[in-house]
Amino acid sequence: MPKKVPESGGERDASLRVSRQVRDSLKAAAAVMGRPLYDVTNEALAHYLSSLKLENPLAPFARATRTRTRR
Numbered sequence: 001m002p003k004k005v006p007e008s009g010g011e012r013d014a015s016l017r018v019s020r021q022v023r024d025s026l027k028a029a030a031a032v033m034g035r036p037l038y039d040v041t042n043e044a045l046a047h048y049l050s051s052l053k054l055e056n057p058l059a060p061f062a063r064a065t066r067t068r069t070r071r
Contacts, residue, residue: 026040
């Protein structure tokens with residue numbers, strides 16, 4: 001069965017373009033600052049993760065135990 005090729009370039013191609021742009025931006029920033037690429041990459045990842053608003057994964061369990069103890 002032949003593979004289907006996305007007609008419009010596809011989401012995968014778009015994500016690869018974005019990934020390349022991010023990688024190139026990080027490389028350029030590291031070169032300008034004269035710092036190792038992994039330092040700049042780790043800082044960028046830490047900044048990104050700290051900006052995310054993630055819900056506590058244990059919150060549903062805490063809510064369930066609160067309702068059980070109130071009964």
